[in-house]
Amino acid sequence: MSEITPDLVRHLAGLARIQVTDEEVSRFAEQISLIVDSVATVKAAVQGDVPATSHPIPMANVFREDVVEPSLSQQQALSGAPDSADGRFRVHAILDEE
């Protein structure tokens, strides 16, 4: 059995900024445990020195000329925002008052 406890699920959900109910915590702990147990086979799959592949096709970094190109206007950029003011995205307080 893997180490995916309800407390760990709660912690991971917190890191991922997802609020979870107690019911979700226990269901996800059970389901993710099973998934982790089954994907853990990768640990034994590789013997010896094998390089990691992050990207399927070898590619070089891409550059372009440093010139201004058309982009979204401020109004367009804000058009899908849940809240905005004075040409900026408006959000709730970053820090707790306490």
Next chain:
Amino acid sequence: MSDLVFKPAHQLVELLRSGEITSVELTQAFLDRINKLNPAVNAYLHVSAESALATAADVDRRRAAGEKLPALAGLPIAVKDNLTTTDAPTTSGSKILEGWVPQYDSTVVAKLRAEMMPILGKTNLDEFAMGSSTEYSAFGPTGNPWALERIPGGSGGGSAAAVAGFLAPIAIGSDTGGSIRYPASMTGTVGIKPTYGAVSRYGLIALASSLDQIGPVSRNVVDSALLQDVIQGHDPHDSTSLPNDLGSMVEAAKKGSIKGLRVGVIKQLQGEGFQPGVLARFNESIELLKAAGAEIVEVDCPSFEYAIAAYYLILPAEASSNLAKFDSVRFGLRVTPEGNPTIERVMAATREAGFGPEVKRRIILGTYALSSGYYDAYYGSAQKVRTLIQRDFAKAFEAADVLVSPTAPTTAFKIGEKNEDPIAMYLNDVATIPANLAGIPGISLPIGTADEDGLPVGIQFLAPAMQDSRLYHVGAALESALEAKWGKTMMDFAPSLEALASEVK
């Protein structure tokens, strides 16, 4: 109802070009059928009748004036709802993006517009393309046009069902682990995942950036070839876009004889776990390829055993990072808890309300796989498995020009059968995932129905990176051998969707 909707796309293109039919007439025929049958199928989340007809009218006017038009001008198309469109909402099947209308077109959609193709609407998918049944869509499941109580595959079940149900002549899908090929197999249609980077991902809502690829969905091989020729090509807006010219897929599809082509049967993707009716059709197709002059060899890909495991670490890891952008600030949903909450609490409440269970599971799993202390054991090992799978392919392609397997272990299962069992769901993609991990192209095409349930079976061909043309060549050859044997096309085996839809009512 107009018979036009049942004609293959390449024939419709000829009828449009010769002026025998107008694009308005054709587009209206599809809109009428969508209007009538989409409530039973739920292939479309949004129908763009007005803008589709406007494009069609423009094409007709220009054609009447004698203007030279693009090859597919006037041919309607459906687009998976994870590609941005400025004139239609783009939800990616998620509540968190419900009603969002993007401010820019994805490159593929821009290319469809430049080709003057009327866009009929946006098709259903598993939320953020996470799933293989389309049941994880926040807007309800899609029915399989062969049997509406069954899944059409996923994540692109909407595009596959639209094409299989004659609700579109052709469609756009995206494939991260099989999301084009698996639905093609479930619905008796053709689906292609091009080489990674062959089609621009700009404006595709990212699931796993090192795996995602956009590709065509159709009812026959040459129709997909027509579409890939339109959507492929380098795009400076996508840093992973290939600069290479892959050539014409239509020419490849028309190449004909496969005499001497070496076809490698993948040892690991047959036998145990595969439904008898799937294997029976598969073996018949191998015999047809042999009769057509192909040389059949067996290839050994031992690392495929670890492909699903590696995939379900790499995908959630990349997805957990990609989906961080849904933070209630710049677009989409915002849920504000009571009191005077901080932005962190607003984000957490928004993501709780906006994401469905599979998305949450995968984000949490990905966050775990990337945590310090676990990173090397899980994500690091998975990336090494990726290398091993690439080496298996490299070796197999020394012995064979294309590789072959069934696309999926079984035919379409019933809606609700697996959706609380993630691991059973993940096994559906056992044959399609290795191609995404290695970045190589793959096609699924229909090869008949299984004896035990009468449902479609698909075969998958894989080719080396940038050799997409080989898939169209061998695919078209097998398709014509099968049609010669049957004396009809695959879709002629399908039941009438009108009849199925009226039973549901």
